[in-house]
Amino acid sequence: MGLAKTEIFTDRxxxxxxxxxxxxxxxxxxxxxxxxxxxACICGDLVDEIGLAQxxxxxxxxxxxQLGLIKGNVEGTSVCYCIDNESWTGMKETMLEFLNQDISKKEDCC
Amino acid sequence: MGLAKTEIFTDRxxxxxxxxxxxxxxxxxxxxxxxxxxxACICGDLVDEIGLAQxxxxxxxxxxxQLGLIKGNVEGTSVCYCIDNESWTGMKETMLEFLNQDISKKEDCC
DNA sequence: TTGTTATATTGCAATATTACGATTAATAAT
DNA sequence: ATTATTAATCGTAATATTGCAATATAACAA
Structure with missing residues (x-):
């Protein structure tokens, strides 16, 4: 398939x-x-910084x-990309809750 | 390709x-x-719990x-899977450092 | 041994992802 | 207007992922 069955899982x-x-x-x-x-960054920098094609x-x-983690403003011929801090914070809350499942947990069972 | 160019990135x-x-x-x-x-869990539970085939x-x-996040002990005909807490903690450190990049950061640039 | 139960492996079809050359679109500079 | 610059989009090849039916394996039970 290659297609995840998202319907059977929670939104979270x-x-x-x-x-x-x-x-x-x-x-x-x-x-x-x-x-x-x-x-603050323009895309050209990234092409140089990271070794992948434009x-x-x-x-x-x-x-x-698309995920909302970054946003881009057009500035002349280039685009200024940067982190969307509000969105990052929201994402972090979700991920931290997942990652911190282990607190309040006892030792390994087996 | 479908193949990530891992050589050009850091181990981290x-x-x-x-x-x-x-x-x-x-x-x-x-x-x-x-x-x-x-x-503490056996795989059969998971097949019932989650709606995917065995x-x-x-x-x-x-x-x-393979990532080391869980481990499984054979117990008779079934296998007892559980979280590897030590490994989970290590993973968390790595991910938290990445997720917390935003602390000590100012407002959006654009 | 024969059957039963629980999990792993194999093989494969459908789809997704990664990467990049070629092209396009948009602005800036001359 | 022409040309350069920058970044997005299109098209496509190579590879990865997801899911499951069929089968294999392993441990136990009768």
Whole structure:
């Protein structure tokens, strides 16, 4: 199939999976790290910074933008991409709740 | 391609991506949540709990096991799967560092 | 041994993802 | 107007992922 059966899971489970999927490629991890480091960025920088072709970077940026984690403002011929901090905070809450399931948990069972 | 160019990224970036990828499917999210809830589990439970066929669950369990996040002990005809808490803690550190990049950051740039 | 139960593995079809060359669109500079 | 620059989009090849039926394996029960 290649198609996840999202209908049988909760919205929350699907949302966690969607966020995680966005971080599931090192290029997108690197893009986000760079955006945090620079705190303002144009796409050309990213093509130089990360060693992938321009259309590939553009595609990764699109995915992050669709999720709402980054936003882009057109500035002349270039586009200024940056983190959407509000959205990042929201995502973090969801992911932290998932990651912190282990607190209040005893030792391994087996 | 369909093949990520891992060579051009740092080990850390690749590791974040690997962990995230594991959480990038709602079935694996649901499996982990269930294991935390029950704190001891046999696979049959999971097939009932989650609405996927037995081979599919088995495959998802294998991926989580390969990453080290869960471990399975054979008990008679069934297998007792549970969270590997030590491994989970290690994963959490890595992911938290990534997710918390936003602290010590100013407002949006654009 | 024969059957039963529980899980893993294999094989495969459907779909998704990754990457990039070629092209396009939009603005800026001359 | 022409040309350069930047980034998005299109098309496509290679590979990965998801899901399941069929089958295999392993442990136990009778």
């Amino acid at each position: 489970q699907n949302q966690i999976a969607l966020f995680a999927k966005a971080f599931g490629h090192p290029a997108r991890v690197a893009i986000l790290q760079h955006l945090f480091k620079i705190n 259309p590939t970077i553009s595609q990764h940026l699109k995915e992050l933008k | 970036q690749n590791q974040i991506a690997l962990f995230a990828k594991a959480f990038g499917h709602p079935a694996r999210v649901a499996i982990l949540q269930h294991l935390f809830k029950i704190n 081979p599919t669950i088995s495959q998802h369990l294998k991926e989580l096991k």
